[in-house]
Amino acid sequence: xxxxxxxxxxxxxxxxxxxxxxxxxxxxxxxxxxxxxxxxxxxxxxxxxxxxxxxxxxxxxxxxxxxxxxxxxxxxxxxxxxxxxxxxxxxxxxxxxxxxxxxxxxxxxxxxxxxxxxxxxxxxxxxxxxxxxxxxxxxxxxxxxxxxxxxxxxxxxxxxxxxxxxxxxxxxxxxxxxxxxxxxxxxxxxxxxxxxxxxxxxxxxxxxxxxxxxxxxxxxxxxxxxxxxxxxxxxxxxxxxxxxxxxxxxxxx
Numbered sequence: 001x002x003x004x005x006x007x008x009x010x011x012x013x014x015x016x017x018x019x020x021x022x023x024x025x026x027x028x029x030x031x032x033x034x035x036x037x038x039x040x041x042x043x044x045x046x047x048x049x050x051x052x053x054x055x056x057x058x059x060x061x062x063x064x065x066x067x068x069x070x071x072x073x074x075x076x077x078x079x080x081x082x083x084x085x086x087x088x089x090x091x092x093x094x095x096x097x098x099x100x101x102x103x104x105x106x107x108x109x110x111x112x113x114x115x116x117x118x119x120x121x122x123x124x125x126x127x128x129x130x131x132x133x134x135x136x137x138x139x140x141x142x143x144x145x146x147x148x149x150x151x152x153x154x155x156x157x158x159x160x161x162x163x164x165x166x167x168x169x170x171x172x173x174x175x176x177x178x179x180x181x182x183x184x185x186x187x188x189x190x191x192x193x194x195x196x197x198x199x200x201x202x203x204x205x206x207x208x209x210x211x212x213x214x215x216x217x218x219x220x221x222x223x224x225x226x227x228x229x230x231x232x233x234x235x236x237x238x239x240x241x242x243x244x245x246x247x248x249x250x251x252x253x
Contacts, residue, residue: 025157026070026138028165029063034131035169037119042126042176046097051090051116058136058167059113068138072115072145074108074154074162075100077133084129085121085173091145092116100132101147108135108154108162110143121173131170136163178216180225185253186210211251227251 035057040049054073062070078100080087088097092114100117103109111117111134119129135154137143141161148154157164185193186209193209215224226248229240246253 022066023068023138023140023159023161024065025155025160026062026064026068026136026163028136028163028167029061035061035167037117037169037171039172039174040119040121041174042121043123044121046120049118049120051088051097051118053114053116054111055113057117057169058134061167062136064138066138066140068140070113071137071139071141071143071161072110072112073134073167074110074137075103075132075134076105076108076166078103078130080119080130083122084125084127085119087132088118088120089145090116090118105154105156107147109147110137110145112143112145115145117169119171119173126173126175128170128172131168133166133168135166137161175217180213180215182212182214184212186212205245207252209253211246211253213251225251229253 037052037057055070058073059070078087087100089100089111090097092112097118101109117132121129135156138161154160154162156162187193188208188210196209211227213225217224227246227250228248229244229246231237231239244253
């Protein structure tokens with residue numbers, strides 16, 4: 001803006017709101033800032049993972065004073081390490097899932113409301129992967145799936161098309177149940193058992209060994225394990241329970 005009195009001119013740089021005058025940027029309804037995809041079990045194959053549409057995920061959070069519709073979202077942060085897995089999108093009309101690229105507020109990636117999102121976990125990963133961060137977009141402008149055209153800037157807040165508020169999209173990968181590992185039969189001295197006493201009818205009940213194993217799903221090796229004696233498949237006629245007893249909690253035989 002320049003102001004002059006005929007002989008002297010004063011110039012002042014003003015920053016005007018981005019977007020279209022008369023438009024109001026959408027807002028995140030209810031102040032919610034976190035949404036989640038359905039949880040998955042560890043090592044779930046990609047072929048078994050369905051996607052969720054953008055509309056189904058954020059439609060309930062979208063609010064717009066101009067009554068514009070939800071156009072989609074602008075992804076502005078992706079930070080999941082490759083070991084955790086990969087965030088993917090499916091464009092409407094396509095049958096091929098693609099990895100969501102690295103994005104930022106300066107280089108947002110657009111997903112339309114009809115596009116889908118999913119997370120494919122990495123091998124043996126469980127827990128909460130790093131989430132996506134996104135802004136809601138109204139329909140005052142026309143968007144296409146992908147990066148914005150060169151030179152186009154996403155207008156945020158004010159008269160803009162993108163919400164000032166950021167929503168995070170996460171999920172939870174539950175731990176896969178695994179069979180016990182490292183099964184050992186130890187003597188009372190803690191060393192590997194070298195032989196089993198020959199049972200006799202009149203022999204007094206006496207502990208002679210302990211079964212130990214590792215539970216991959218527990219914080220301590222013995223937590224959650226139970227023990228039982230079963231017949232050898234090579235000699236199913238021999239019932240070990242006729243001669244031996246095992247403590248189902250401690251593994252003592």
